[in-house]
Each structure stands twice: as C-alpha cells, then as structure tokens.
Amino acid sequence: MRHTIATQRLTLLAPTAEELRAASRKPKSLPHVMGKRTPLNDDPRYYRNKGVIYAAKARQLDALPEEWLLCTAWMLCLDGVLIGECGYKGVPRNGEIEVGYALRSTYSGHGYMSEAVEALCRHIFYNDSRITAIVARTKRRNIKSQNVLRRCGFMQNEPWRWYTHWKLLRSKVFN
Numbered sequence: 001m002r003h004t005i006a007t008q009r010l011t012l013l014a015p016t017a018e019e020l021r022a023a024s025r026k027p028k029s030l031p032h033v034m035g036k037r038t039p040l041n042d043d044p045r046y047y048r049n050k051g052v053i054y055a056a057k058a059r060q061l062d063a064l065p066e067e068w069l070l071c072t073a074w075m076l077c078l079d080g081v082l083i084g085e086c087g088y089k090g091v092p093r094n095g096e097i098e099v100g101y102a103l104r105s106t107y108s109g110h111g112y113m114s115e116a117v118e119a120l121c122r123h124i125f126y127n128d129s130r131i132t133a134i135v136a137r138t139k140r141r142n143i144k145s146q147n148v149l150r151r152c153g154f155m156q157n158e159p160w161r162w163y164t165h166w167k168l169l170r171s172k173v174f175n
Contacts, residue, residue: 002014003072006119007116009112010119011076013034013077014068014072015030021055024051024058027050028047034082037081046102057071057072072087083104085101085102087120101116109144114147117152118151122173133167136167140164154166
C-alpha cells in the first residue's frame with residue numbers, strides 16, 4: 001500500500017525504497033515507476049542532482065525503516081502528473097527537522113508548493129511528537145521559495161551568508 005497525503009488539489013505520494021533506487025539510476029523514470037506521468041513540457045533542469053538525492057533517500061529508508069515518514073521524498077501529484085516533490089532532510093536533531101522542496105517551473109505560481117508544504121508540516125507534527133519545529137533555508141534571492149514558507153507560517157530568522165533561515169513551531173500550527 002502506498003502512503004499518501006491528500007490536499008485540496010494534490011496527492012502527495014511516498015515512493016518506496018525500491019522505486020527511489022530505480023530512479024537514482026535514471027531520475028526521469030520515477031513517474032513511470034510510480035505509475036504516473038511527467039508533464040508534456042518536461043524541463044530537463046528539474047532532474048539535476050535528483051539521482052544522488054533519490055539514492056540517499058533509498059539508503060536512509062533501508063537504514064531507518066521506522067523513520068520512513070521522515071526519510072522518503074513525497075511526490076506531488078496533480079491529475080496523475082508528478083509536478084514536484086518535498087520532504088525532510090534526515091531525522092530530527094534537538095526536536096528540529098529541515099524541510100526541502102522542488103517544483104517543476106511550469107507549475108510555479110499556482111500555490112501548489114505552499115499547499116504541499118503546509119500539508120506535509122501538519123502531517124509530521126500530527127504523527128511525530130519528537131518534532132517541535134520545522135526549519136528551512138532559502139537563498140536570499142529566491143523570493144518564490146520565501147513566499148512559500150511565509151504562506152505556511154514560517155518565521156524568518158537572521159540571514160547567514162547567502163541564505164535566509166526559517167522556522168515553524170509546533171505551537172504555531174497546533175495552538
């Protein structure tokens with residue numbers, strides 16, 4: 001059975017370790033392996049570094065099967081098409097975990113990533129009591145990504161070098 005998170009417009013799908021391993025060798029194959037489609041105007045830049053990321057996620061799932069919720073990559077599915085992904089970077093440290101995300105450029109500007117990140121954050125806070133905060137970092141010039149985090153309730157921390165750091169507290173989500 002595939003793990004899913006449903007939002008108003010999207011379904012977030014969790015690939016298995018086997019699917020991630022297959023995609024690590026050929027990242028463009030992940031939609032097909034999961035029984036989904038890619039967008040008609042697929043951007044090859046979207047796949048940059050995806051093989052390395054998928055391989056790392058598969059290794060994490062193999063090493064920490066009980067942490068599957070944190071170790072998998074959640075694929076954003078819109079009407080049977082995989083349009084992006086989001087997930088956590090490892091396991092919690094001091095109650096905090098980092099979220100990351102990527103969206104195919106064709107789907108930018110429609111609120112899909114805000115919808116997915118908000119659902120993923122609520123899901124992890126609801127399902128893992130160890131998590132007290134979710135953190136993120138964006139490049140200072142990545143205004144679109146910063147807007148995603150603002151819409152999801154993240155608070156901006158002090159910038160550091162080329163990045164801006166963000167934090168969402170459990171108490172802000174479940175007050």
